[in-house]
Amino acid sequence: xxxxxxxxxxxxxxxxxxxxxxxxxxxxxxxxxxxxxxxxxxxxxxxxxxxxxxxxxxxxxxxxxxxxxxxxxxxxxxxxxxxxxxxxxxxxxxxxxxxxxxxxxxxxxxxxxxxxxxxxxxxxxxxxxxxxxxxxxxxxxxxxxxxxxxxxxxxxxxxxxxxxxxxxxxxxxxxxxxxxxxxxxxxxxxxxxxxxxxxxxxxxxxxxxxxxxxxxxxxxxxxxxxxxxxxxxxxxxxxxxxxxxxxxxxxxxxxxxxxxxxxxxxxxxxxxxxxxxxxxxxxxxxxxxxxxxxxxxxxxxxxxxxxxxxxxxxxxxxxxxxxxxxxxxxxxxxxxxxxxxxxxxxxxxxxxxxxxxxxxxxxxxxxxxx
Amino acid sequence: xxxxxxxxxxxxxxxxxxxxxxxxxxxxxxxxxxxxxxxxxxxxxxxxxxxxxxxxxxxxxxxxxxxxxxxxxxxxx
Numbered sequence: 001x002x003x004x005x006x007x008x009x010x011x012x013x014x015x016x017x018x019x020x021x022x023x024x025x026x027x028x029x030x031x032x033x034x035x036x037x038x039x040x041x042x043x044x045x046x047x048x049x050x051x052x053x054x055x056x057x058x059x060x061x062x063x064x065x066x067x068x069x070x071x072x073x074x075x076x077x078x079x080x081x082x083x084x085x086x087x088x089x090x091x092x093x094x095x096x097x098x099x100x101x102x103x104x105x106x107x108x109x110x111x112x113x114x115x116x117x118x119x120x121x122x123x124x125x126x127x128x129x130x131x132x133x134x135x136x137x138x139x140x141x142x143x144x145x146x147x148x149x150x151x152x153x154x155x156x157x158x159x160x161x162x163x164x165x166x167x168x169x170x171x172x173x174x175x176x177x178x179x180x181x182x183x184x185x186x187x188x189x190x191x192x193x194x195x196x197x198x199x200x201x202x203x204x205x206x207x208x209x210x211x212x213x214x215x216x217x218x219x220x221x222x223x224x225x226x227x228x229x230x231x232x233x234x235x236x237x238x239x240x241x242x243x244x245x246x247x248x249x250x251x252x253x254x255x256x257x258x259x260x261x262x263x264x265x266x267x268x269x270x271x272x273x274x275x276x277x278x279x280x281x282x283x284x285x286x287x288x289x290x291x292x293x294x295x296x297x298x299x300x301x302x303x304x305x306x307x308x309x310x311x312x313x314x315x316x317x318x319x320x321x322x323x324x325x326x327x328x329x330x331x332x333x334x335x336x337x338x339x340x341x342x343x344x345x346x347x348x349x350x351x352x353x354x355x356x357x358x359x360x361x362x363x364x365x366x367x368x369x370x
Numbered sequence: 371x372x373x374x375x376x377x378x379x380x381x382x383x384x385x386x387x388x389x390x391x392x393x394x395x396x397x398x399x400x401x402x403x404x405x406x407x408x409x410x411x412x413x414x415x416x417x418x419x420x421x422x423x424x425x426x427x428x429x430x431x432x433x434x435x436x437x438x439x440x441x442x443x444x445x446x447x
Contacts, residue, residue: 036447124447147444152379154444174425175443179416188380190446223378223441230388232376234441235424242427 002094006048019211020048024095026210029053029116031104031132033080035195036122036146036202038070043203044120045088048095049210052088053116055100056080067192104128106254109135118209120144120202126178127262133158133171134247134256142209145171145221146202151191153198156221156236157205169219169236176242178262194226255321257350260343269339270355273364276326286323290338291330291358299358301365309334312341319346328354328361373401373432376439384411399429401438417442 003010006020028049030037033056044052060068060075060083075083085099100112104123113119113135121132121143129147136143142160147153158170201222208216223232245261247253260269271279279285280302287304290312307315309329319325325342327335332355339353354361373392375385382388395401398419406413418425420439421432432438 032447034447122447124445126443126445129445147446149379149444149446152444154441174418175416177416179443188446195447225378225388228388232378232439233423234418234420234439237425239427 005092005094009047014213015211019213022211023048023207024050026118027051027053027116028118028120028206028210029055029113030120030122031055031128032122032124033068033070033084034058034064034122034124035067035148035190036199037120038068038084039196039199040120040122040146040203040206041084041088042070042091043200044206045092045095045097047203047207048092049206051096051098051116053098053100053112054081054084054088055102055104055112056084057101057103067190067195069196104131106131106256106258110139110250110253113141114139116141118142118144118206120146120206122146122199122202125262127258129171130178130261131258134253137170137246138250138253142216143170144202144205144209146195146198148190148195148198150188151194151225151227153194153224153226154221155198155201155205155217155224157209157217157219160209160216160218162218163215167219167238169238170243170246172246173236173239173242174221174234176245191226197224197226252321255350257343260351269343269351269353270332270336271326271352272355273361276352276354276361277364279324279326283324286317286319286325288317288325288327288338289329289358290327290334295330297358297362309338312338316342316345319349319351321346321349323349325349325351326354327351328358330357330359332357332360371396371432371434374435374437375401375405376437378440379442379444381412381415381417381440381442384409384415395432397429397431398426398438401432405440415442 009015010020026049030041033054058080059077060071070087079101081099081101085097119136119141136159143158145156159168161168205216208214219236221234247256289304289306290309292308327339329335335353339351342351375390377385377388395404417440421430422437
């Protein structure tokens with residue numbers, strides 16, 4: 001250990017060499033190397049966290065530079081994860097960086113998160129926030145949460161048992177479901193210095209959790225308003241009801257469609273004819289035809305169940321999380337409606353709507369058969 | 371009976387003030403109904419409700435001078 005590098009924090013009587021060693025042995029994953037991730041990464045690297053994972057699939061853009069001050073003009077167009085690792089290595093070459101230039105998905109998240117002791121959420125969308133939260137719940141990893149919009153930010157610690165009460169809470173206890181209408185920083189804007197403040201607070205919470213030097217914000221979130229310097233603390237309680245939708249095991253996690261849950265665009269839950277055919281060739285699908293019984297053409301090229309839209313209220317099938325469901329109609333409009341209803345009823349199942357309906361499929365199929 | 375309301379995030383854009391008082395509401399459900407009446411855009415936003423800084427899920431009785439905070443989720447990073 002380079003004592004001189006860390007001498008000013010080792011000097012703190014609450015900190016000392018013991019806390020420094022804990023930091024050097026710690027592995028922290030930072031999700032998103034953007035507005036929140038950059039300052040968090042800079043302070044964690046400077047403080048001497050031994051292994052830092054940086055996950056981001058994005059590239060640096062000029063509109064990032066007013067708040068992501070780890071990057072400069074020469075970095076535009078380059079991978080954030082890789083650029084951040086290079087820059088941070090200049091700041092502290094004595095620690096390890098693992099840059100992961102990828103998008104977190106159900107298929108890779110558990111494997112990645114399991115390799116770290118603590119996760120910092122600096123993501124910029126609800127889908128990733130619920131994904132990372134649920135992975136941390138399943139793997140029992142503390143999660144330092146941060147989020148910003150315009151002039152306001154939130155910071156908190158999830159999935160970390162309170163020292164006195166042993167109670168722990170997670171993001172779903174605060175916000176059980178994502179909003180349908182919301183604004184991102186790209187649409188609503190953000191004051192550049194704000195994620196700097198919140199991301200730095202996230203780093204401080206991570207350091208407190210690792211070194212155990214004082215009470216982190218477990219079961220609490222702080223809201224900060226940069227315009228009027230208003231700080232407000234919210235206390236969160238565990239609540240079975242809000243946790244109902246959380247995947248209970250790895251299988252349920254892998255089958256949970258976070259993009260669906262967070263209602264991105266219809267395009268996300270729609271699959272093309274090509275995707276549908278590919279899916280059919282590798283796995284058993286539960287295909288539902290929601291056209292009225294009199295509608296043509298009759299489809300006998302693949303197994304399906306016919307439940308027309310008008311029957312759906314009474315006859316809605318029971319779907320288990322192992323089933324992948326594809327709903328189709330003539331043009332793909334009714335099937336979206338039905339797919340959405342099914343998804344609401346069975347949130348842990350994968351439900352898709354065939355884009356363009358059977359009309360599009362038939363066109364493609366005939367092309368292939370000719 | 372008077373309740374103090376604090377708003378956060380885009381809720382403040384709808385209410386146009388981050389702090390105001392309401393009378394005649396006895397529970398959080400009554401409060402939500404009253405707010406929806408005063409601000410028709412509000413029900414389109416999901417938010418969590420805290421009574422005296424504690425997030426509540428069930429319908430909760432309100433007392434004089436209670437402070438109720440309305441917190442919407444943010445996703446920006």
